[in-house]
Amino acid sequence: MGGVKKRVAAIVTEYRYNSHAEVILGRLLGDMGYHPQVEIVSLYTDQVPVNDMSREVAARCGIPIYSTIRETIQAPHGEKPIDGVVIIGEHGNYPINEKEQMMYPRRRFFEETVAALYGLGLVVPIFSDKHLAYNYDDALWMYNLMKARGIPFMGGSSIPHCDHVPAFDRQNLFSLQEILVVSSGGLEGYGIHAMEVLQSLVEQREGGESGVRSIQLLRGTNGEAWSAMDRGEWPEELMLQALSVIPGLPNAPLRELEPEPALFIIEYIDGTKGYIIQFKQLVEQWSFAFRHGQQQVTAALCDSDLDRPFAHFERLTQMVEQFLISGQEPFPLERTLLTTGMICFAMDSLYEGKKLDTPTLDITY
Missing domain, CATH: 3.40.50.720 (NAD(P)-binding Rossmann-like Domain)
Incomplete structure (x- = not known):
């Protein structure tokens, strides 16, 4: 220049x-x-x-x-x-x-x-x-x-600006119905990275962003996240697909490796579902899997470096x-406002011990 x-x-x-x-x-x-x-x-x-x-x-x-x-x-x-x-x-x-x-x-x-x-x-x-x-x-x-x-x-x-590995047809996002992001680290500080990954993909669905209806965060103590999965409250298949694109994961039962993962559940106003499973030590990167079209699933890794530079x-x-x-x-300022609200209300949900309706997150763009 x-x-x-x-x-x-x-x-x-x-x-x-x-x-x-x-x-x-x-x-x-x-x-x-x-x-x-x-x-x-x-x-x-x-x-x-x-x-x-x-x-x-x-x-x-x-x-x-x-x-x-x-x-x-x-x-x-x-x-x-x-x-x-x-x-x-x-x-x-x-x-x-x-x-x-x-x-x-x-x-x-x-x-x-x-x-x-x-x-x-x-x-x-x-x-x-x-x-x-x-x-x-x-x-x-x-x-x-x-x-x-x-x-x-x-x-x-x-993290949303990393290359996706493998690359996929972005038109698949147009018919996105539900999505799960695999994350790691602290609930707020690293959870916001996962929220941003999730939102950067979800906002590309047909009709654009409709806003968020409710949010719940389970810390995972006493295996709450796994129990919720057993009850069908979040999709095991999407988690396994998202984990499959992360290289070098140990070959051992997940519940033994990570007995207490945290779980974020996001319900959008238009019925789209979002989930974040946040492990303590299993992974160091972010990946995702989403269901679209006629129940097809696409998964990819956000290819962030683990070390300098x-x-x-x-x-x-x-x-x-x-x-x-x-x-x-x-990208729209509204994305940053919405992900800020999502992580704030998630921490409120954890503090209050319940799912929270989020009428103030009726943010469209």
Whole structure:
């Protein structure tokens, strides 16, 4: 790309080895063999852990670190205002609430960013990593503000943008009826990746997105998920098909390997069914299987790297750059709002111990 590079301010929770800040922002600073098309001109770090990398990186790249978000947005302007903002509110030492949600300051980061931009009369593209907020009311407030002010926005997970292995005919998604995603890790932090994978596929069904009617999350203690499967409440066949595309899985009975997986059950307003089976240690990647057409099943792996340099983050970084340069949202903001609501209500369901109706997730796009 010729010409002057777009000038971008970066707001992060912490910047240390293998953090999202390092594998995304680090690339935008030219690390990890990446050749950025934008220029990071200012940086704010909310926390500075003992293994912090931000000070060394900023000094090497000649980038000022500011003590407030307002300064980070406003101070580097001079004759040329910033053209975009990257917010990475992931990792760091933050409290966990009674619903087991990490209370990342994503709304605060966003709110202070928009206030600083508004003071300058600027509307620029904003990228914010993963879901909008741990609180759905906060997420809805952010969404409404973006819509009211016409703020271009990109959020969400890196995993939906991975290659699918094996590749399949995307037209199969048009007649999707039910889908199961295999996931791993922590319920909220990794569950949102699975929600994003699920939604990126489900939204392509005939008629588009209709919204979510209800959500339930079973932790799996005492084999709840397996008991629900035995009762026919979620499809074993789709789980086995989704597992079949993940290489290197041990050849042993699943219930012995994973006696207490978690289970998310999502019911869409149009009758489509979504499931996430989340294992503790069986898998390290995401895969899926969906039923379509005349009861055919398609399954694929989301081909994310398990080790550095994490190519899926390189793809995400490329998408972020193109978004910051063009101002064109690569997918609907409503997807990020809906997946945020889905993971928030799932954690509410776990806390309250029951399935929850979700009339506020009547989100169409």
